[in-house]
Amino acid sequence: MRHRQSGPAAPPARFTGTVHGVPGTGSVSRRTFLIGASSALALTACGGSSSKGSSPGTSASGGSGPGTDAETPGTSSGGAIVLIARFATGTLTTGTQRAPFVLGDVNGLLPLEQTPATLTAKVLDATGATVVPSLTVERHGAALQQPYYPFQLSLQTPGAYELRLASSDATGAIQVSKPADVPIPQVGAALPPEDTPTTAAARGVNPICTRQPACSLHKVTLRQALATGKPVAYLIGTPAYCQTGICGPVLDLLLAESKLRPNFSMVHAEVYTDDTINTPSPAVTNYHMSFEPCLFVANAKGVMTARLDSIWDAGELSKALDTAL
Numbered sequence: 427m428r429h430r431q432s433g434p435a436a437p438p439a440r441f442t443g444t445v446h447g448v449p450g451t452g453s454v455s456r457r458t459f460l461i462g463a464s465s466a467l468a469l470t471a472c473g474g475s476s477s478k479g480s481s482p483g484t485s486a487s488g489g490s491g492p493g494t495d496a497e498t499p500g501t502s503s504g505g506a507i508v509l510i511a512r513f514a515t516g517t518l519t520t521g522t523q524r525a526p527f528v529l530g531d532v533n534g535l536l537p538l539e540q541t542p543a544t545l546t547a548k549v550l551d552a553t554g555a556t557v558v559p560s561l562t563v564e565r566h567g568a569a570l571q572q573p574y575y576p577f578q579l580s581l582q583t584p585g586a587y588e589l590r591l592a593s594s595d596a597t598g599a600i601q602v603s604k605p606a607d608v609p610i611p612q613v614g615a616a617l618p619p620e621d622t623p624t625t626a627a628a629r630g631v632n633p634i635c636t637r638q639p640a641c642s643l644h645k646v647t648l649r650q651a652l653a654t655g656k657p658v659a660y661l662i663g664t665p666a667y668c669q670t671g672i673c674g675p676v677l678d679l680l681l682a683e684s685k686l687r688p689n690f691s692m693v694h695a696e697v698y699t700d701d702t703i704n705t706p707s708p709a710v711t712n713y714h715m716s717f718e719p720c721l722f723v724a725n726a727k728g729v730m731t732a733r734l735d736s737i738w739d740a741g742e743l744s745k746a747l748d749t750a751l
Contacts (some may be wrong), residue, residue, distance in 0.1 A: 430623060431699075440584060445546070446635070448653070448704075455527075455611075456563050464745060465660075467719040480703070480708055497618070506531060506596075507529060507530075507531055507536075507591075507594050507596045508529060508530050508531060508592065508596055509528075509529065509589065509591065509596045509597060509598035510525050510528045510529070510530050510535070510598070511526075511527055511537060511599070511600075512528055512574055512735075512736045513524040513525055513526060513717075513735050513736055514682070514716055514717040514736070515601055516601065516603065516608065516716075517608060517610055517735060518579070518600060518601065518602050518603065518608075518717075519602065519603055519604065519605040519607075519608050519612060520581060520582050520583065520584060520602055520603075520604065520605065521580065521605070522578065522579070522580045523578075523579045523580075523581070523602070524576050524577070524578060524579075524733075525576070525577045525578075525579050525589070525600060526546075526574045526575065526576040526577070526735070526737055526738075527574065527575050527577065527589070527598050528572070528573065528574045528575070528737075529541050529545075529573070529575075529596075531584060531717070535572070536573070537573075538568055538571065538573045541565055541573045542565065542593070543564065543565050544562055544563065544564050544565065545559050545562070545563055545565070545575045545591060545593070546560060546561065546562045546591070546592040546593070547560075547577070547589050547590055547591050548560055548589075548590055548592065549561065549579070549581070549587055549588070549589055549590075549600070550587065550588045550590060551583075551585065551586075551587055551588075551627075552585055552586045552587070557581070557587070558580075558581075560592070561577055561578075561579075561589075561664070562578050563575045563576060563578070566738075566739045566741065566742060567737065567739050569740065570672070570675050570739055571669075571741060572670075572672065572737065572738070574737050576738075576742065577589065579602075579745075581600075581602045581624070583602070584603050584604050584607075585601075585602060586599065586601055586602075587599075587600040587601075587602060588600065589674070605618055609714040610713060610714050610715065610720075611713060611722060611730060611733070612730065612733070613730045613731060613732060613733055614729065614730060615730055616724075616727070616728050616729055616730070617647060617648075617652065617658065617660065617722055617724040617728055617730050618712070618713070619649035619652050619653075619728075620643075620647065620648040620649060620695075620708065620709060620712055620713075621647045621649055621678050622647045622648045622649075622693055622695045622709055623644065623647075623695065623696070623707075624644050624646060624647055624677070625644050625645065627647075629708070630699060631696055631698075631699050631700070631707050631708075632699070632700050632701075633696070633698060633700075633701070634698060635665075635694065636664050636665050636666030636667065636696060637665040637666070637674065638665075638666075641677060641681055641694055642681065642684070643661070643680070643681070643684065643693055643694035644693070644694060646691065646693065647693070648660055648693045648695070649689070651691035651693050652691075652724070652728045654691045655722065655726050656689055656690055656691045656726055657689065657690050657691070657723070657725050657726055657747070657750035657751060658690065658691050658692070658693070658722075658723070658724045658728070658750070659680060659683075659684075659690055659691075659692045659693070659696070659721060659722070659723050659747060660692075660693050660694075660695070660721070660722040660723075660724075661677060661680055661692075661693070661694045661719060661720070661721050661722075662675070662694075662695050662697065662709050662710065662713065662715060662718055662719060662720050662721075662722075663676065663694070663697065663718045663719030663720070664697040664698060664703075664718065665677055665698050665718075667697070667698065667703050668718070668719065670736075670737070670738050671709050672719060672736070673718065673719045676721070676737075676738060676743070677694060677719075679738075679739070679740050679743050680692060680694070680741075680743065682720070683690050683743060683744065683747060687747065689751075691746065692695070693709065695709035697709070697710055697715075712731070717735065717736060718736075719736065720733065720734070720735050720736070721733065721734040721738070721743070721746065723746050723747060723749060723750050724750060725749075725751075726750070729731050731746075731749035731750045732745075732746035732747075732749045732750070733746075734746055
């Protein structure tokens with residue numbers, strides 16, 4: 427199931443540490459951390475297998491911490507089509523937020539040819555009242571072979587919501603929190619400087635890049651990048667150990683953009699300290715991450731202008747980088 431490129435086989439293990447902002451959660455397993463914003467159903471597709479006849483699960487309706495096994499897809503009557511959140515519970519706040527979903531059924535994720543070009547949905551609050559009558563989003567991710575739909579939400583009141591498709595009764599749960607209750611760096615705030623590993627100073631992380639060959643985005647630390655006076659793109663992800671198979675492709679997309687945007691300073695940081703993948707790196711713990719990959723974009727003043735969680739394609743990446751100019 428694990429997308430893996432190099433290094434010795436690792437035994438099952440756990441890393442401990444508080445999932446910040448989630449009461450009652452003291453540790454996160456390696457598996458659930460790497461799942462990030464996807465569900466067990468999504469993972470059956472990434473490994474090329476499926477669990478035919480199994481139940482698609484029930485909708486996660488708040489209450490569960492980010493990156494936990496409780497993050498399961500929403501259900502539809504009869505188990506026909508399900509909406510699967512590709513964002514971690516507990517990461518969305520009031521205001522404008524990006525909430526990517528994918529489509530699946532009991533056999534796994536739907537392939538590109540079985541997904542519509544657009545999805546239209548409405549948003550209901552916890553009482554069942556409609557708060558957003560209609561939202562339409564175009565399909566993304568064709569080049570990634572993982573079609574997804576990044577809904578743009580603007581919800582001003584914290585609480586539990588439901589995204590319901592117009593074309594079926596498939597639903598997806600959305601939990602919106604106060605910005606102060608979500609410690610992951612958010613758009614509009616300063617991007618916190620970090621002494622990320624570089625080719626000159628690994629800072630206890632080995633390897634500093636699990637891409638084969640290693641990428642070129644480890645020349646300067648994030649702190650140094652923020653001091654250049656250039657816009658900054660900062661990616662946290664592990665190409666070799668990403669369970670959903672997205673970290674490698676999105677890193678390649680960023681590398682392609684780095685050649686087109688010399689006015690940017692771009693940095694990549696790995697998720698684990700070594701090939702045993704037992705201990706999260708400081709990049710993860712200092713940013714309170716419970717999922718990956720994640721891209722942070724900041725302008726020349728170091729203020730975040732965009733954040734992409736879990737899955738994105740070349741089009742979304744380009745638009746996110748443009749926000750910093």
